[in-house]
Amino acid sequence: MDERLPRKLAAILYADVAGYSRLTGDDEDATHRTLSEYLDLIAQAINSHRGKIMHYAGDAVLAKFDAVVDAVSSATDIQIQLASQNNKLPDERKVYFRIGVNMGDVIEDRGDIYGDGVNIAARLESLAYPGGICISEAVRSAVKKKFDLHYEEMGEQLLKNIEEPVRAYRVLIRSLPDAPPESENSTPEKSSLEFTLPDRPTVAILPFKSLGTDPDNDYLADGIRLGIQASLVQLSGLFLINAPVLNSYRGKEVSAEEAGKELEVRYILDGTVQHVENRVRATVQLTEVESGQAIWAETYDRILDNVFEMQDEITREVVSSLNVKLLYSEIGRIWSKKLSNPEALQYFYRAVSSLYEGTKEDNATARELFEELYRVQPDSVLGPSNIAFTHWIDAFLNWTDSQPESYAQAEKWAKKAVEYADNNGLGHAVLGHLQLLHGDHEAALKTCSKSVELRASCPLAHGLLGVVRNYNGDPRAAIRSIREALQLQRVYPPWLINFLAAAYRDCGEVKLSITAAEESLKLNPHKNDAELILCADYKLAADHDKARTTAEQIIASNPSFSLTNYARNQPYKDPAQLDRVISALREAGLPE
Numbered sequence: 001m002d003e004r005l006p007r008k009l010a011a012i013l014y015a016d017v018a019g020y021s022r023l024t025g026d027d028e029d030a031t032h033r034t035l036s037e038y039l040d041l042i043a044q045a046i047n048s049h050r051g052k053i054m055h056y057a058g059d060a061v062l063a064k065f066d067a068v069v070d071a072v073s074s075a076t077d078i079q080i081q082l083a084s085q086n087n088k089l090p091d092e093r094k095v096y097f098r099i100g101v102n103m104g105d106v107i108e109d110r111g112d113i114y115g116d117g118v119n120i121a122a123r124l125e126s127l128a129y130p131g132g133i134c135i136s137e138a139v140r141s142a143v144k145k146k147f148d149l150h151y152e153e154m155g156e157q158l159l160k161n162i163e164e165p166v167r168a169y170r171v172l173i174r175s176l177p178d179a180p181p182e183s184e185n186s187t188p189e190k191s192s193l194e195f196t197l198p199d200r201p202t203v204a205i206l207p208f209k210s211l212g213t214d215p216d217n218d219y220l221a222d223g224i225r226l227g228i229q230a231s232l233v234q235l236s237g238l239f240l241i242n243a244p245v246l247n248s249y250r251g252k253e254v255s256a257e258e259a260g261k262e263l264e265v266r267y268i269l270d271g272t273v274q275h276v277e278n279r280v281r282a283t284v285q286l287t288e289v290e291s292g293q294a295i296w297a298e299t300y301d302r303i304l305d306n307v308f309e310m311q312d313e314i315t316r317e318v319v320s321s322l323n324v325k326l327l328y329s330e331i332g333r334i335w336s337k338k339l340s341n342p343e344a345l346q347y348f349y350r351a352v353s354s355l356y357e358g359t360k361e362d363n364a365t366a367r368e369l370f371e372e373l374y375r376v377q378p379d380s381v382l383g384p385s386n387i388a389f390t391h392w393i394d395a396f397l398n399w400t401d402s403q404p405e406s407y408a409q410a411e412k413w414a415k416k417a418v419e420y421a422d423n424n425g426l427g428h429a430v431l432g433h434l435q436l437l438h439g440d441h442e443a444a445l446k447t448c449s450k451s452v453e454l455r456a457s458c459p460l461a462h463g464l465l466g467v468v469r470n471y472n473g474d475p476r477a478a479i480r481s482i483r484e485a486l487q488l489q490r491v492y493p494p495w496l497i498n499f500l501a502a503a504y505r506d507c508g509e510v511k512l513s514i515t516a517a518e519e520s521l522k523l524n525p526h527k528n529d530a531e532l533i534l535c536a537d538y539k540l541a542a543d544h545d546k547a548r549t550t551a552e553q554i555i556a557s558n559p560s561f562s563l564t565n566y567a568r569n570q571p572y573k574d575p576a577q578l579d580r581v582i583s584a585l586r587e588a589g590l591p592e
Helices: 020-026 028-050 068-086 116-127 137-143 215-232 246-247 256-263 304-321 329-333 342-355 360-378 382-396 403-417 426-437 441-454 459-471 477-490 496-506 509-525 530-540 542-559 561-568 575-586
Strands: 009-019 051-057 060-065 099-108 113-114 133-136 149-157 164-171 204-206 209-211 267-276 279-288 293-303
Touching: 009 068, 009 116, 028 068, 051 068, 051 113, 051 575, 060 068, 060 116, 060 246, 068 099, 068 137, 068 164, 068 304, 099 116, 099 137, 113 116, 113 215, 116 133, 116 149, 137 164, 149 509, 149 530, 204 215, 204 256, 209 215, 215 267, 215 304, 215 496, 256 267, 256 279, 279 441, 293 304, 304 342, 304 542, 342 382, 360 382, 382 403, 382 426, 382 477, 403 426, 426 441, 426 459, 441 459, 441 496, 459 477, 477 496, 496 509, 496 530, 496 575, 509 530, 530 542, 530 575, 542 575, 561 575
Parallel strands: 099 133, 204 267, 209 267
Antiparallel strands: 009 060, 009 099, 051 060, 099 113, 133 164, 149 164, 267 279, 279 293
């Protein structure tokens, strides 16, 4: 007997609000009123184009159409009407929907639809700009030239829980901008780079709330949270989202369920910290996002000198609650030789609180505090490893008057850090990158591999290993490492996407390289090496006009550019790899 449920070919439209939690956090009542109006408008547009709404899921809408042209017509009509409505609202109150459209087989059962066709539409939605539409290759082929629309090819996308890559296109509507305006410092909520999460438990630690009236005590809530993060990042059995991306939740009233769904993690750890005189009270809970249930919660009341032990207890409870299997080496690293000096503990918490602010000034403040930590407790790797990291950040981000001196200081402290028995792997990441810059490719690969071994959920460790692998002539392995880093990072830094684009280029995947480089330029259009990657890509793809135009733009923005200087900063182990890139740039018109 064939138990396979009947399937039918359909066009699927999936629409969802961009940044819903932020909007409700700012003004829940106003957002709900606007959302209700917009959902009514969406329903009318779907019905008028012969579609059928299958269900609502909070701020999301799923609809089915018999004809793909009706689905695309409905999607464009929705976005045009919503744009008109948004024009009447102040910027902070505008509500943008993303829409994904796919065509595929669906199972229709009990008034709803299921299957990969639906899942792909939902994933495509996440690739659209706020206020935009993203469609699959199947939809693009079906509509051909039936609409007065432009399509931006995004290349093949690896979509979560979808086995095969899907070629995707953004729909550009003539009457609308390509994307809603964003401030220079804003971070896109989604990138065109989509990933499949691993099987191991995925966790995010939200900023702990500091209770009390003394703002000087805020550092303690930050420090405890980041201290737990620093321990858990070393566990191979967890997938831990990087701390900086979570800073956007600071001071916001957002539930663990909402944050978990936005971050696409299974578990959220959050808590509160209160510091009164010599005592610290912390209340911490671990929530399973899907059920919304707290699977562990505890309140701690300790004297300040014992906070590190409390931090260890919380870490143990998280590991136990999630049934994470620890390697023997991980047990020794995480819970041995912690900061025993109360003064060192204060320096550590204040330092990590400054470090994760992510500015030049805060980086310098953090380094001074880590130097004080090393002075009072030199037997802890936390001092040298973080001093090395702050010097490396100064050099890497050009926050220094002397890049060679900052790199030299980073190397000095990184070499100290890697000698510690209870190592956290941060020094290895820094030292490995510096070994690459010195041309010691084998040592760099070994050192960065060790960093990943010691820091399983660290995006920096995975990212730098990817950089080293590409310059060592293994771009396929580099892509795997960099994609792992981007999964962990969530807020995608242009420098990391640039290295992904370079790795795609170097393994012959020029179209994917173009997609990544274009994504990087959208995130940061100024002084970005992605232009050079694009220039080479266009030449390698025989798009000579675009290559020449890009080369002219590079020269216009940097009249002193020379291929000789650029080549000096590309430490390829195999000269033939570098020659391929430089030749493409030279043929595009860039000067020697």
